[in-house]
Amino acid sequence: MEASKVALLVVGQEILTGGVIDVNIAHTAKKFYDKGVILAKVEIVPDKIDDIAEAVKRLSTTYDYLITSGGIGPTHDDVTVEGVAKALGQQVIKHSYLETVLSRHYKGATLTAAQSRMAMVPAEAELLISTSPSDDYFLPQVYVKNIYLLPGLPKLYSHYLEHIMPVFTGVPLLHDEISIKGIETKLTAALNRSVHKFPQVRFGSYPSFEPGKPDSFMVKITFEAPNEASLADAKEFFLEQLSQDLSVIS
Amino acid sequence: MEASKVALLVVGQEILTGGVIDVNIAHTAKKFYDKGVILAKVEIVPDKIDDIAEAVKRLSTTYDYLITSGGIGPTHDDVTVEGVAKALGQQVIKHSYLETVLSRHYKGATLTAAQSRMAMVPAEAELLISTSPSDDYFLPQVYVKNIYLLPGLPKLYSHYLEHIMPVFTGVPLLHDEISIKGIETKLTAALNRSVHKFPQVRFGSYPSFEPGKPDSFMVKITFEAPNEASLADAKEFFLEQLSQDLSVIS
Numbered sequence: 177m178e179a180s181k182v183a184l185l186v187v188g189q190e191i192l193t194g195g196v197i198d199v200n201i202a203h204t205a206k207k208f209y210d211k212g213v214i215l216a217k218v219e220i221v222p223d224k225i226d227d228i229a230e231a232v233k234r235l236s237t238t239y240d241y242l243i244t245s246g247g248i249g250p251t252h253d254d255v256t257v258e259g260v261a262k263a264l265g266q267q268v269i270k271h272s273y274l275e276t277v278l279s280r281h282y283k284g285a286t287l288t289a290a291q292s293r294m295a296m297v298p299a300e301a302e303l304l305i306s307t308s309p310s311d312d313y314f315l316p317q318v319y320v321k322n323i324y325l326l327p328g329l330p331k332l333y334s335h336y337l338e339h340i341m342p343v344f345t346g347v348p349l350l351h352d353e354i355s356i357k358g359i360e361t362k363l364t365a366a367l368n369r370s371v372h373k374f375p376q377v378r379f380g381s382y383p384s385f386e387p388g389k390p391d392s393f394m395v396k397i398t399f400e401a402p403n404e405a406s407l408a409d410a411k412e413f414f415l416e417q418l419s420q421d422l423s424v425i426s
Numbered sequence: 427m428e429a430s431k432v433a434l435l436v437v438g439q440e441i442l443t444g445g446v447i448d449v450n451i452a453h454t455a456k457k458f459y460d461k462g463v464i465l466a467k468v469e470i471v472p473d474k475i476d477d478i479a480e481a482v483k484r485l486s487t488t489y490d491y492l493i494t495s496g497g498i499g500p501t502h503d504d505v506t507v508e509g510v511a512k513a514l515g516q517q518v519i520k521h522s523y524l525e526t527v528l529s530r531h532y533k534g535a536t537l538t539a540a541q542s543r544m545a546m547v548p549a550e551a552e553l554l555i556s557t558s559p560s561d562d563y564f565l566p567q568v569y570v571k572n573i574y575l576l577p578g579l580p581k582l583y584s585h586y587l588e589h590i591m592p593v594f595t596g597v598p599l600l601h602d603e604i605s606i607k608g609i610e611t612k613l614t615a616a617l618n619r620s621v622h623k624f625p626q627v628r629f630g631s632y633p634s635f636e637p638g639k640p641d642s643f644m645v646k647i648t649f650e651a652p653n654e655a656s657l658a659d660a661k662e663f664f665l666e667q668l669s670q671d672l673s674v675i676s
Binding site: 189206208216217219222250251288293 | 439445448451455458459465466467468477500503538540541611612615621628630631
């Protein structure tokens with residue numbers, strides 16, 4: 177099983193102008209990493225149809241899946257649906273089932289123009305209906321081809337992300353790490369040789385020190401691999417390559 | 427004077443895998459907004475030369491300037507310089523002045539391969555030398571054409587961003603806002619009419635409520651414009667358009 181490569185497109189002028197700090201990117205990164213799904217690319221665009229369309233076209237064809245975050249509410253600057261439709265060369269249509277759900281939610285009253293906006297979808301869109309009786313979020317998840325349109329509000333975003341997680345396949349990585357006394361540049365040669373020898377292993381190098389204490393320099397080296405054998409081999413090889421004047425603490 | 431349109435490219439596998447939460451995006455957004463510089467696009471890529479090169483090529487030709495964050499340290503996964511050079515079709519060369527600065531910093535000792543890596547730059551790179559005597563960050567800012575290569579560590583990133591801010595021109599916006607009692611969809615029509623009438627004004631719509639209190643629905647409408655006249659006109663027009671069953675609180 178191959179891990180899915182997924183791109184995330186955050187739509188939101190308010191993030192680019194500093195009015196709102198995005199948290200959906202970090203949330204997605206953590207969720208995906210734990211399952212072994214690959215977050216391959218993230219982009220943030222303003223609420224402009226052409227900017228969204230350009231990114232959607234490129235990302236949905238480059239990666240296995242694309243998630244969009246934001247821009248699907250009722251206001252004038254919610255143009256993600258239009259952007260996605262434009263990228264795919266599809267019309268925007270009113271989805272009758274979504275309209276029914278909205279009418280029910282708004283107690284049968286005639287929908288305002290703004291409310292019925294939320295029933296608009298790209299022509300070939302499909303719905304992911306929740307089967308959970310405890311699901312109190314009233315609108316089904318809209319997707320079209322390999323593109324999943326999620327709301328931007330973090331509470332809603334994480335709720336709908338949970339719904340679509342089964343779509344993505346993942347290969348969780350195994351971890352190991354060691355701490356070394358010394359400065360990072362002293363072990364870079366050993367690290368580089370290890371990286372070249374073990375292309376399937378991911379190495380991380382995280383230096384730290386206490387200000388004013390030259391003896392406090394430390395480096396944490398992390399190893400991540402799809403199986404125990406390559407994890408152990410990579411660690412052993414790296415330790416062999418380390419120069420003698422560095423000491424491994426743990 | 428036109429406001430500069432700037433793209434930000436964050437290079438960092440650690441952000442895509444949730445190991446580190448990016449703060450440079452929000453910092454840049456706030457700094458730019460205050461000066462009236464436009465943060466037009468943000469992308470996050472893994473530490474892969476081809477991914478960096480693709481994004482650099484596209485962003486540096488689409489926008490006035492491109493800032494890169496991260497990937498310029500001494501370790502194996504610091505490949506931003508290679509990515510930028512590839513995007514521009516330039517060789518990576520050793521910069522003799524940077525090498526001198528590094529040697530001085532490392533007390534005249536022969537540079538390790540890892541240390542001298544930080545003297546590597548795209549062939550046509552130039553340096554922005556700080557004239558501040560209090561500047562205790564030892565490496566000059568590297569840039570090539572309209573691309574500024576900044577370190578990813580937030581403390582360093584914000585320091586170097588401060589240095590390059592004079593490069594960008596900005597037109598700060600004026601603000602106004604009102605709070606309205608009611609639900610957002612009731613004022614969307616008025617908002618949409620206003621948006622169409624005042625293309626040079628930016629409108630924001632931010633609903634809020636206390637759970638379980640149907641009477642607590644509120645919407646904050648924000649206005650942003652380049653001058654006092656259009657700010658006042660837009661607010662006045664919007665208030666005229668509001669339906670009678672909504673009350674303006676402030």
